[in-house]
Amino acid sequence: MSGAALLDRVRVVLCDTTHPGNIGAAARALKTMGLERLYLVAPRYFPDPEADARASNARDLLESAQVCTSLAQALDGTVFAAALTARSRELGQPTLAPREAAPLLLAEAAAGDVALVFGRESSGLTREQVNLCQRIVHIPTNPDYSSLNLAAAVQIMTYELRMAAGIGTLPAPEVHEPASFEEVEAFHLHLEQVMRETGFLDPRKPRRLTQRMRRLFTRARLEKEEVSLLRGLLKAMQAQRETAPAAGVGRATVD
């Protein structure tokens, strides 16, 4: 099963949400990470213009959201559920960090629908709600201020799910052809030549400066185009020097 197909089996269940803005922001969080299935258990206000506003272009997820009267109803048909809670565990289910919970959820999703369950903003999930879930997930926070916003918690978990699904890839980089070994060597010879011509290179210890220059440009991993640019600059400097030699060029000091 593909990572995207597994994400399709994840229900994000928000219980007893009091602020409709959080429902909208959660919908947006789901959609940015490629999830689609939002379940709302007894939301105080829904639908609501505030939810629509915060959902931005993820309003389709609000329209397809399942509104339930109880968590049991939202979990109907699932094979696995994990409860988000900020409190230390009370009832003995194993407690997982988000990075452990995400791959576990996707592994369980191979067998059917799974759920991530979030509680009310002010008070979190009730003991009875947590008891309907097989695992507890705890997002690590600052012990002096653990007041994670509901939609922010949803964003972290859906981000971890996308990473666990193996589809958290970076955009293809623009193609920059690397310079070949010979091109880089020719550039270094050219640079050394210019440094000699200008008197910048101390003839008593020429290697110190050239080594430093090599170190810099090796680290940068020159591209073909960059070598052309740099050699063009060196040529321009040589041409200028031929027409009007500069006086009083300082000597390099490398320590």
Place this chain on the structure above:
Amino acid sequence: MSGAALLDRVRVVLCDTTHPGNIGAAARALKTMGLERLYLVAPRYFPDPEADARASNARDLLESAQVCTSLAQALDGTVFAAALTARSRELGQPTLAPREAAPLLLAEAAAGDVALVFGRESSGLTREQVNLCQRIVHIPTNPDYSSLNLAAAVQIMTYELRMAAGIGTLPAPEVHEPASFEEVEAFHLHLEQVMRETGFLDPRKPRRLTQRMRRLFTRARLEKEEVSLLRGLLKAMQAQRETAPAAGVGRATVD
């Protein structure tokens, strides 16, 4: 240097923010993850009641926020900066995923202040702003909907920083003393005895059912208290049976 001390060196820089609510939500995101240093480059509205409201109890971070007129000013005194952008790289800095960028930022923080730089909500960072940073960070998103909210992006990055700092620990679990080997074995013998007495155990193939029961309780890793509870239940069943033997108890079928 401790993880918390490294987090203290991370500046979160929000450039050209148009919605003050996002500034407040970003402050809250920082504080939940143990970061404190918010820099605001040319915010459209700040201070603002909307920022205060969304900051919840992280308002102290808004009060200590540095308001700057340019990104260069916000980066003054830093040794390293990473730019968040949703676009593919344009200018050749290496592009990192959040999980790669977070440990790198903390490693660089050993040498001094570092910065995570976020652009305007609608348009992101300008080319000139990106050029002031050594690395680009790209948060993987759904290619069909990559519209991550600014504060949500800040939350993901600060979460990754906390994880990278090695202080993303789970709360100490309540102490549940595990049952000893002998206690578990005594329970299994007791259970088998009850299963025989009730006729639930098929005497022709007794091992099938006992193996199944062993598998279940081994997986659950019984605690001392749970063994006591279970044996209490078995005793109660035995006592009831002695006073009023149940008729017609079905035999177990295990396939």
